[in-house]
Every structure is written in structure tokens, then in C-alpha cells.
Amino acid sequence: MKKYFPVEKTFIEKLLTRQKKYVKAVDDVTFGIEKGEIFSLVGETGSGKSTTGKLILRLINPTAGKIFFDGCDITNLKGEELRKLRRHMQIIYQDPYSSLNPRMKVGEAVAHPLEIHGIARGSERKELVLNMLEKVGLSPAEEFYDVYPDQLSGGQRQRVAIARAMITKPEFIVADEPVSSIDVSIRASILELMMNLKKELKLSYLFITHDLAVAKYISNKVAVLYLGKIVEMGLTRNLFKEPLHPYTKALISAIPVPNSKLKKERIRLKGEIPSAIDVPKGCRFHPRCPKKIRICEKKEPELKKVNGHYVACYLYS
Ligand SMILES: Nc1ncnc2c1ncn2[C@@H]1O[C@H](COP(=O)(O)OP(=O)(O)OP(=O)(O)O)[C@@H](O)[C@H]1O
Numbered sequence: 001m002k003k004y005f006p007v008e009k010t011f012i013e014k015l016l017t018r019q020k021k022y023v024k025a026v027d028d029v030t031f032g033i034e035k036g037e038i039f040s041l042v043g044e045t046g047s048g049k050s051t052t053g054k055l056i057l058r059l060i061n062p063t064a065g066k067i068f069f070d071g072c073d074i075t076n077l078k079g080e081e082l083r084k085l086r087r088h089m090q091i092i093y094q095d096p097y098s099s100l101n102p103r104m105k106v107g108e109a110v111a112h113p114l115e116i117h118g119i120a121r122g123s124e125r126k127e128l129v130l131n132m133l134e135k136v137g138l139s140p141a142e143e144f145y146d147v148y149p150d151q152l153s154g155g156q157r158q159r160v161a162i163a164r165a166m167i168t169k170p171e172f173i174v175a176d177e178p179v180s181s182i183d184v185s186i187r188a189s190i191l192e193l194m195m196n197l198k199k200e201l202k203l204s205y206l207f208i209t210h211d212l213a214v215a216k217y218i219s220n221k222v223a224v225l226y227l228g229k230i231v232e233m234g235l236t237r238n239l240f241k242e243p244l245h246p247y248t249k250a251l252i253s254a255i256p257v258p259n260s261k262l263k264k265e266r267i268r269l270k271g272e273i274p275s276a277i278d279v280p281k282g283c284r285f286h287p288r289c290p291k292k293i294r295i296c297e298k299k300e301p302e303l304k305k306v307n308g309h310y311v312a313c314y315l316y317s
């Protein structure tokens, strides 16, 4: 998949060049998520994680590429067909404060997708909602049903958002930084809830996070994105045991290790992630890479299989 967003040029730029400018948010990314998998996408801010999630769910259209769901090409689905697909694929956003309508009571919010998809009615619908609230740990459900979101804590709101995403019994969920804005003390309980629901409802997740410790904890596969491109991808245990790409190594070295007497050496990267408008030539990571060699400035490395996982780096070819 590719997703390029056109950029409005300044007056001077318009005079100087006729060439269009683009933010290359997702720049040729290919991966698959198996049934029952938790697949993490990690990377710094602006690396294209959320855009990838939205592309997969068909919330935005790709500039190029194809998206398959359950063996079907869904890239060009429109109207009623796309609407029908929505109940099978849902999203959980980072911020439960803005993702819930403050004027909708908890019960209404969770029932809303049922209404949209015409699933159950009246008391049957209420029963489904109460069951779901219990499942996400909002118990007794009757006490949460008529409450407004601003009467709840951040963690409770995220539980409501999870209930709303799960109520249509989807098969696939994109969770975009679902615990990043939640108090550290309750993050683990929300992650545990998501893992339990995955088992119970036989779900698959695309789990988006900038926090590698969370990715390590929750997922069985990981892809590391840098400026819209996958630089490394593989089974979580392999990738954390033996990271290959210098960028992955740097990210992993920055994970804090609580109560450890062993002092880990932190790899510090030069500078900030560049703008996705002016992507560096060659390997896009080369200006910040501590292991740069000559070819890195010239040609973009391909993702290749090395030691059981995939890496795009000349150090391994
Ligand atoms: N609608 C849009 N129009 C223009 N540029 C966009 C749009 N959405 C995202 N971008 C740009 O695309 C790039 C990737 O953004 P994206 O939100 O996917 O990154 P991210 O990895 O989710 O970052 P974060 O960790 O901050 O959420 C960024 O440079 C961003 O500014």
C-alpha cells in the first residue's frame, strides 16, 4: 500500500516549480495478519502507523496498492458493500475522551453500532449491550448503562470504547494506541482485557503503538515502521531477542528496564525523524544511522529474509 497526501505549496514554491508535493505517509508497505494474530505496528511519531490502520479499514483510500480481508479484495468496495464490511472490522482510538460523544449515554454509545447495522431491537438489543458491558468489566452493567462519559474515568471510558467496537462481533480490530492516554497504573488491566476478549471472541488485532514494551507484551508479530516504510518485521520473540536493523536496535535499547542492576547501553539516534515530504534518498534512515555505509545514501534497501525475520538493511545483504 501507498498513501501520499498532497501538500499545498507556498506562493514562492508555486512560482519556482510545477511539481506537486506529497507527504509520503505510507510508502510501499506489504504485510499480512493471520487469523487470531496480534500484529503490532511500532515506530516514532509520524512514521505512518495510524494511516496504515485507516487504509486497512478503508477509512481512507490508498494512493496505490490492494487490501484483502478474509481472502476478498476490499480495495474498491463502496456504499452498501463497504457498510456491510464495517461490522466485521472495527477501530479503537487512543483517546476515549474524544472518541465518545459526550451527549450519548454509555448504553446508547455501545448500542449505536447495533442500530447502524440493524442488529437486534428493543429489549434484545439492551440485553446484548448489558452483556458486553459486563464482558469489558463495567459491572454491574445496569449502573453504567445510563451514565454519561464525563462521569467515568479514562480507563472506564476506554472500556466503553472497547465494548462499542466489539458489540457487532467483528473479526478484526485496529487498536490505535489504545492505552497511550490512559493512566499507567491501569494500562496492564486494559491490555489484559483486550487479550481476553481476543481469545473469547476469536479476534485478530492490528495493534498500533509507539511503546515497544507494550508491543513486546501483547503481540506475536511486529513490524517496525520508519517514515512510511517497514524496516524490520517478524515474530515478536525473534525481533526482540535479535533485532537486526539499527533503528530497531535503537528503539529496543530505549525500553526502560525496571529494577534492573544491569545498566543497558542506550543507542542514541542523531536528530529527529525527517519530514515525510522530503524523504531522504537511498535508505531513508541513513542520515540518523550509526552504522551507515556508502551504498545507504544511494539505493533504497529491500526487505529481505534474514535469520527468520525480515529486514531492510545493507548490513545483511
Ligand atoms: N490527512 C492528512 N493530510 C496530510 N498529511 C497527513 C494526513 N494524515 C497524516 N498525515 C501525515 O502523514 C504522516 C504519517 O502520519 P500518521 O498519523 O500515520 O503517523 P503515526 O505513526 O500514526 O504518528 P503518531 O505516533 O504521532 O500517531 C505524518 O507526516 C502526518 O503529518
Ligand SMILES: [Mg+2]
Residues within 6 Å of the ligand: 049, 050, 051, 176
Ligand atoms: Mg498515530
